[in-house]
Amino acid sequence: MTRLFNDPSDFAEESLEGFVAAHRRWVRRVPGGVIRATPRVPGNVAVVVGGGSGHYPAFAGLVGQGMAHGAAVGNVFASPSAQQVHAVARAADSGGGVLLSFGNYAGDVLHFGQARQRLLDEGIPCEAVPVTDDVSSAPARDRDRRRGVAGDLAVFKVASAAADAGLPLAEVARLARLANDRTRSFGVAFDGCTLPGSTEPLFTVPAGRMAVGLGIHGEPGIGEQPMPTADELAELFVSTLLAELPPGVDTPRGQRVGVILSGLGSVKYEELFVVYRRVAQLLDRAGLEVVDPEVGELVTSFDMAGASLTLFWLTDELEPLWTAPADSPAHRKGSVPRVEGADDDEIPDLAQDVVPPASEESRASARTALAALAAVRDTVEEHAEELGRIDAVAGDGDHGIGMRRGAAGGLRAAEEAAARDAGAGTLLARAADAWADEAGGTSGALWGVALRSLAAVVGDEQRPSAQAVAAGVRAASEDVMRLGGAVVGDKTMVDVLVPFAETLSSRVEAGDALGAAWEAAAEAAGRAAEGTADLVPRMGRARPLAERSVGTPDAGAVSLALIVRAVRDVLPD
Numbered sequence: 001m002t003r004l005f006n007d008p009s010d011f012a013e014e015s016l017e018g019f020v021a022a023h024r025r026w027v028r029r030v031p032g033g034v035i036r037a038t039p040r041v042p043g044n045v046a047v048v049v050g051g052g053s054g055h056y057p058a059f060a061g062l063v064g065q066g067m068a069h070g071a072a073v074g075n076v077f078a079s080p081s082a083q084q085v086h087a088v089a090r091a092a093d094s095g096g097g098v099l100l101s102f103g104n105y106a107g108d109v110l111h112f113g114q115a116r117q118r119l120l121d122e123g124i125p126c127e128a129v130p131v132t133d134d135v136s137s138a139p140a141r142d143r144d145r146r147r148g149v150a151g152d153l154a155v156f157k158v159a160s161a162a163a164d165a166g167l168p169l170a171e172v173a174r175l176a177r178l179a180n181d182r183t184r185s186f187g188v189a190f191d192g193c194t195l196p197g198s199t200e201p202l203f204t205v206p207a208g209r210m211a212v213g214l215g216i217h218g219e220p221g222i223g224e225q226p227m228p229t230a231d232e233l234a235e236l237f238v239s240t241l242l243a244e245l246p247p248g249v250d251t252p253r254g255q256r257v258g259v260i261l262s263g264l265g266s267v268k269y270e271e272l273f274v275v276y277r278r279v280a281q282l283l284d285r286a287g288l289e290v291v292d293p294e295v296g297e298l299v300t301s302f303d304m305a306g307a308s309l310t311l312f313w314l315t316d317e318l319e320p321l322w323t324a325p326a327d328s329p330a331h332r333k334g335s336v337p338r339v340e341g342a343d344d345d346e347i348p349d350l351a352q353d354v355v356p357p358a359s360e361e362s363r364a365s366a367r368t369a370l371a372a373l374a375a376v377r378d379t380v381e382e383h384a385e386e387l388g389r390i391d392a393v394a395g396d397g398d399h400g401i402g403m404r405r406g407a408a409g410g411l412r413a414a415e416e417a418a419a420r421d422a423g424a425g426t427l428l429a430r431a432a433d434a435w436a437d438e439a440g441g442t443s444g445a446l447w448g449v450a451l452r453s454l455a456a457v458v459g460d461e462q463r464p465s466a467q468a469v470a471a472g473v474r475a476a477s478e479d480v481m482r483l484g485g486a487v488v489g490d491k492t493m494v495d496v497l498v499p500f501a502e503t504l505s506s507r508v509e510a511g512d513a514l515g516a517a518w519e520a521a522a523e524a525a526g527r528a529a530e531g532t533a534d535l536v537p538r539m540g541r542a543r544p545l546a547e548r549s550v551g552t553p554d555a556g557a558v559s560l561a562l563i564v565r566a567v568r569d570v571l572p573d
């Protein structure tokens with residue numbers, strides 16, 4: 001149970017504020033996350049990591065000399081937004097380019113990918129290395145689909161040490177990818193975690209049983225077994241990881257490995273040491289030489305009861321990077337000569353400030369758009385808990401939290417734009433950026449894209465006709481599918497967006513006014529959302545829990561249907 005919080009929606013932000021207050025020697029708060037407190041070294045690569053909150057010390061606790069140069073810190077169990085990643089990267093950059101590294105989750109891939117593109121467009125060289133160490137999340141032939149868990153530490157450490165050694169970006173990226181290729185983790189859980197503000201755990205494990213291969217957000221693994229002894233767990237860990245040797249390794253005998261035994265939240269250090277005792281014996285018996293093992297909480301999942309073991313198969317070039325000194329709040333090794341001075345260089349101000357001029361007609365439409373966004377915020381607020389519950393059936397339970405933050409942030413930005421006489425296009429574009437920024441996660445990225453596509457078609461010149469609105473919604477639907485890669489039938493918001501866009505267009509083409517066409521489209525959206533209950537998910541966090549999700553609609557489909565229904569009430573007939 002996570003007990004200590006104020007308003008649950010502020011948990012991630014308030015936790016980060018306290019973390020920075022407690023670690024000023026190492027970190028400095030910047031928009032989107034933290035960077036090192038020590039001065040940047042001109043010309044060096046900046047390693048920027050990141051992910052959702054709820055996994056401490058990942059990700060902010062791993063920033064400091066010898067470790068990452070910056071961390072973008074997302075909401076609870078949701079990736080940081082592209083804007084956050086971009087802002088942290090710009091603040092950390094010291095002229096040598098940026099390496100982005102993160103766990104391989106849909107939201108992180110979308111947001112870090114967009115941030116990378118933005119950096120490249122600005123002329124800042126950037127590489128991205130997703131971490132894919134969790135052996136239970138996909139078979140070996142599908143390594144690129146695996147999630148990232150405690151192996152984050154190995155990859156981040158190697159990349160950061162390489163960057164601090166002054167290696168160029170291409171080399172830092174090559175070494176980070178090599179480290180990822182040679183890192184394998186495997187986890188178990190004895191009980192689920194509870195998100196701040198929730199009364200129920202995200203999932204439960206029956207008493208006396210152990211879930212095997214579980215992810216760090218309650219994603220399912222490969223089975224369930226009776227509760228083991230500490231030695232039996234060590235045997236399961238080691239035998240599983242030795243069953244998948246990295247490319248080029250034929251036998252464990254004679255190999256050198258970094259080892260990480262990570263508690264997921266409520267398994268304590270002394271329990272971990274009992275397990276590690278046996279792990280060390282077994283690795284020794286297999287002929288492996290262990291180098292700088294780590295036992296503790298390295299990547300967690302709130303109060304989840306569980307642990308994971310990671311083997312990092314070293315090479316001659318990886319070992320010195322793994323053993324290099326490091327000085328971050330949560331990971332310290334050896335002695336690091338402190339780069340003197342404080343990093344009080346200017347942090348680039350990336351805020352968009354100029355509101356382009358707009359016609360009177362467009363400003364009038366902006367008032368309707370603002371009313372629509374207020375209706376969206378209200379309906380999301382009203383249904384946030386229900387959305388979280390639906391998402392928890394097969395996802396990670398954060399859909400209500402993310403949508404609530406996104407809708408509130410979008411409305412706030414729209415109000416600011418309206419107060420400065422923005423046209424409808426600019427108002428929607430500002431709302432789009434704020435939504436993606438505040439929500440993070442997969443749906444935050446997709447809602448940002450959808451609103452931005454609509455904004456581009458609406459523009460600041462004319463009062464948008466029904467045809468223009470329908471075309472904007474169609475563009476939004478196409479862009480969401482292009483970015484997210486989902487199609488109808490995958491059990492996502494796309495199952496609602498497509499029939500909504502199609503019905504709106506066909507009714508407008510048939511001569512209906514916008515209000516009537518929207519009414520028909522909202523009804524189609526409601527039916528489509530209900531229909532997702534029968535589907536088996538093929539995308540997103542719910543995919544691995546395909547069976548459990550049948551009978552429950554998709555959370556993102558339900559929220560979209562609720563939103564278009566609420567918007568109907570502000571449109572003229």
Ligand SMILES: Nc1ncnc2c1ncn2[C@@H]1O[C@H](COP(=O)(O)OP(=O)(O)O)[C@@H](O)[C@H]1O
Nearest residue numbers: 107399402441442443484486492493540555556
């Ligand atoms: N590839 C995708 N394309 C379109 N929608 C998606 C995709 N992946 C997930 N979704 C939608 O996002 C919703 C989950 O949103 P949310 O919980 O906010 O994100 P996350 O899974 O990153 O925590 C799902 O219910 C689904 O509707």
Ligand SMILES: O=C(COP(=O)(O)O)[C@@H](O)CO
Nearest residue numbers: 051052077079105106107441
């Ligand atoms: O869950 C996380 C990010 O994945 P989403 O796809 O955004 O849910 C996060 O906790 C790990 O970065």
